[in-house]
Amino acid sequence: MPGRDTAAMGRRRIGYRSLVAQLLLIEDDATIRTSLTRALGERGHAVASAPTAMAGLRDAVDGRPDLVVLDLGLPDLDGLEMLRMLRAVSRVPVIVATARDDEREIVRALDAGADDYVVKPFSAAQLDARVRAVLRRIGADAPEDAAITVGDLTVDASAREARLSGTVLELSPKEFDLLHYLASRPGQVVSKRELLTEVWQVPYGGADKSVDVHLSWLRRKLGETAQAPRFIQTVRGVGVKLVVPS
Incomplete structure (x- = not known):
């Protein structure tokens, strides 16, 4: 312009x-x-x-x-x-x-x-x-259900919709909940225990494998892998965080 x-x-x-x-x-x-x-x-x-x-x-x-x-x-x-x-x-x-x-x-x-x-x-x-x-x-x-934007990813809780570069992502209900939880805490490392408690509503016990599987599915839909992450980055021994791709 x-x-x-x-x-x-x-x-x-x-x-x-x-x-x-x-x-x-x-x-x-x-x-x-x-x-x-x-x-x-x-x-x-x-x-x-x-x-x-x-x-x-x-x-x-x-x-x-x-x-x-x-x-x-x-x-x-x-x-x-x-x-x-x-x-x-x-x-x-x-x-x-x-x-x-x-x-x-x-x-x-x-x-x-x-x-x-x-x-x-x-x-x-x-x-x-x-x-x-x-x-x-x-x-x-801002209202709690306001749309969250991280890079070219938008997560709209009120519409239960996530878009990547304008394209709607086909997410399961749990994948959306997981993505929204991470997006609402951008740059913040979240442990798998916290994800089980807050997203899966499992206060005690529970299997980290559920988190790993859903993270893998979510990464694939975001166009990344654990070996080549863009949005979801793993902090070894601590948890994961959602960031703006560099």
Whole structure:
């Protein structure tokens, strides 16, 4: 799309050790834009960027990012005005990242609908921490049956449906329960004992073989094997975890 730089496009909401997301960076300074795109990408996020307010507004509406990082000093339209326009059509979380450190500007941005405000100069680590904090808050408010997206895998509990790259997966009820349980704990190692207790509802005893068999079936439907895993990775002696494929 004209007027936009894109890096690692694709929905990557969750990753090991931290929440990661598809971000839209609206920043007119090419040096800052390139630096932040690279640094946030190295932290696992998928980052698209736009150099102007109108290009950013279009990308925020069409691209449906998980979070927008917005500079206020944009060449075509003041960032606050763009934020108000965005809020009229979208509830996407917004972090204002700007050189404006006046308290009145901070209050105006928050009143206009910003979820957080960070003043330049700031480190990529600080911005990443703020992104994760906002995502945690948003996640805490999300309904339990909200669709979960991990890479190009989507698991929708309300519809009892899982899609991989848009294609519906033919899963048995137990395979779906297993996938949903792992997807709702992305990047978190889950033991077979926990899976037996929570998915199979077996509080004591039970055979790990049931978990192994269902994991094998689930891997096959996700297009992977235990020897060449993509989503489901084994942590030897501990359990398994669902991750964004590298």
